Amino acid sequence: MNQRQEPPHAMLDDVAVYALGVLPTADAAKVRDHIASCRRCAREYASLKATAAMVGVSAETARDAENAPSTLLKPRIMARVRASKPAAPVRTPAPASRMPAWPAYLVAAACVVIAIVSSMWNVALVGQLHQSQQEIARMSQRSDSLARALEDQRTTLSDLMGSDAKRYTANDGEVITRGNRAYIAMHDLPQPPRGKVYQAWTLPKGATKMVPSLTFVPDAHGVAIVSLPPDAHALAAVAVSVEPDGGSKQPTSKPVLLVTLT
Amino acid sequence: MTEDVDALMARVRRHDADAFETLYDAYHRIVYGVALRVLGDRAGAEDVTQTVFLKLWNAPNLFRGGNFAAWLARVTRNRALDVVRGRNVRAEAELPEALPENESMEDAAFARIDAERVRSALAALPPEQREPIELGFFGGVTHQEIARRFQTPLGTVKTRIRSGLRRLRTALDEAVTV
Numbered sequence: 283m284n285q286r287q288e289p290p291h292a293m294l295d296d297v298a299v300y301a302l303g304v305l306p307t308a309d310a311a312k313v314r315d316h317i318a319s320c321r322r323c324a325r326e327y328a329s330l331k332a333t334a335a336m337v338g339v340s341a342e343t344a345r346d347a348e349n350a351p352s353t354l355l356k357p358r359i360m361a362r363v364r365a366s367k368p369a370a371p372v373r374t375p376a377p378a379s380r381m382p383a384w385p386a387y388l389v390a391a392a393c394v395v396i397a398i399v400s401s402m403w404n405v406a407l408v409g410q411l412h413q414s415q416q417e418i419a420r421m422s423q424r425s426d427s428l429a430r431a432l433e434d435q436r437t438t439l440s441d442l443m444g445s446d447a448k449r450y451t452a453n454d455g456e457v458i459t460r461g462n463r464a465y466i467a468m469h470d471l472p473q474p475p476r477g478k479v480y481q482a483w484t485l486p487k488g489a490t491k492m493v494p495s496l497t498f499v500p501d502a503h504g505v506a507i508v509s510l511p512p513d514a515h516a517l518a519a520v521a522v523s524v525e526p527d528g529g530s531k532q533p534t535s536k537p538v539l540l541v542t543l544t
Numbered sequence: 545m546t547e548d549v550d551a552l553m554a555r556v557r558r559h560d561a562d563a564f565e566t567l568y569d570a571y572h573r574i575v576y577g578v579a580l581r582v583l584g585d586r587a588g589a590e591d592v593t594q595t596v597f598l599k600l601w602n603a604p605n606l607f608r609g610g611n612f613a614a615w616l617a618r619v620t621r622n623r624a625l626d627v628v629r630g631r632n633v634r635a636e637a638e639l640p641e642a643l644p645e646n647e648s649m650e651d652a653a654f655a656r657i658d659a660e661r662v663r664s665a666l667a668a669l670p671p672e673q674r675e676p677i678e679l680g681f682f683g684g685v686t687h688q689e690i691a692r693r694f695q696t697p698l699g700t701v702k703t704r705i706r707s708g709l710r711r712l713r714t715a716l717d718e719a720v721t722v
Contacts, residue, residue: 294706295699295702295706296702297706298706298710299680299687299705301709302677302680302681302705302709303621303680303681303684304684304685304686304690305686305687306687306688329713330706330713332611332614332713333709333713333716334677334681334709335611335614335615335617336611336614336654336657336662336716337617337662337678337712338614338618338620338621339658339659339662340663340666341574341578341580341617341659342577342659343573343576344573350573350576351572351576351586351589351590352590355572355576355590355594356568358594359568359594359597359598360561360564360565362594362598363561363564363565363597363598366601366602
């Protein structure tokens with residue numbers, strides 16, 4: 283530390299404020315120019331900026347689960363890292379800041395796809411082991427069915443993540459439309475009471491009454507992704523309410539999600 | 545962590561995902577913590593955490609040595625303030641992410657100080673110095689806004705920020721030499 287008494291300098295307070303990163307644009311430019319020509323202020327700036335950055339370090343969260351990020355975060359990041367691992371060093375990688383983070387329901391959807399792929403692989407192995415014509419025929423049928431399911435899941439994932447998809451957010455969910463397809467994606471959705479389910483409702487353009495649509499329940503993580511019957515272009519609104527198991531012809535409870543599409 | 549940051553970052557530059565995972569385990573609580581303090585919501589903080597770590601993976605050369613934790617905190621603060629930028633008028637002065645060599649050296653002195661020591665040093669500051677510093681760093685507001693919120697003349701706020709940072713600097717210097 284420098285113990286030598288130095289004369290007061292009018293700019294030093296501004297340098298400190300600049301080091302903390304709280305100086306408005308016009309003032310910041312002036313201080314930057316000054317620092318470039320004043321050794322004392324440059325020294326002060328380097329010292330205080332290193333100090334200011336340590337303020338951020340103080341925000342480190344505790345190790346307990348309450349303060350930790352979601353357990354899904356690390357797998358989500360590592361999946362992206364391992365998937366993007368290039369064969370050779372890349373000089374100009376794509377900027378990460380433009381990549382949207384996966385919401386929890388997309389992770390859930392991805393898990394479903396992975397599970398389906400895994401099932402197909404296991405199924406294929408079993409078929410090879412038994413070498414049975416009947417088994418192969420049965421597995422072939424099953425494989426076709428899984429392939430169709432996989433294709434549906436791929437389409438869903440593609441739609442949900444598509445940059446051209448329209449998103450309408452409300453409460454703990456959102457309605458996503460892409461082309462003529464529409465989806466309800468909800469998270470943190472509690473399980474419905476015994477004997478009840480969630481039911482989707484659509485309001486066609488020009489109509490005054492909601493039309494009953496699919497019933498569903500969320501998964502164990504409170505995530506539900508519902509693919510609505512086409513045509514999304516013809517919809518004015520989408521809603522979700524709690525209804526008796528089997529669904530209702532008209533809503534009997536207040537909607538837990540109500541989104542107007544534009 | 546048995547392997548130091550420079551060695552791990554060298555491996556990350558060679559696209560070693562295991563080294564990246566080690567860095568994530570060691571530093572994600574700082575990144576998430578800064579983002580949470582700036583944004584105030586967990587989902588937004590997780591998004592920023594993901595953005596910062598993917599940025600680290602895709603552009604590891606942005607880190608040019610020095611205090612890795614402080615650099616990450618700086619990068620995270622900037623990214624988190626980008627998120628709130630649409631909601632508030634904020635200060636322009638982003639903390640630079642790629643530091644000149646001499647500043648990296650200055651930074652490096654504090655690399656071995658953990659969060660608890662920094663919190664203690666901050667807590668030891670008088671409230672009138674600590675509060676503007678924390679509001680400035682995590683709130684991303686201008687010094688005029690800080691002055692308005694504390695109903696304090698602008699010149700006084702500037703002096704308190706400088707005095708607080710200098711006292712913090714002294715405390716951290718002492719922590720390094722202990």
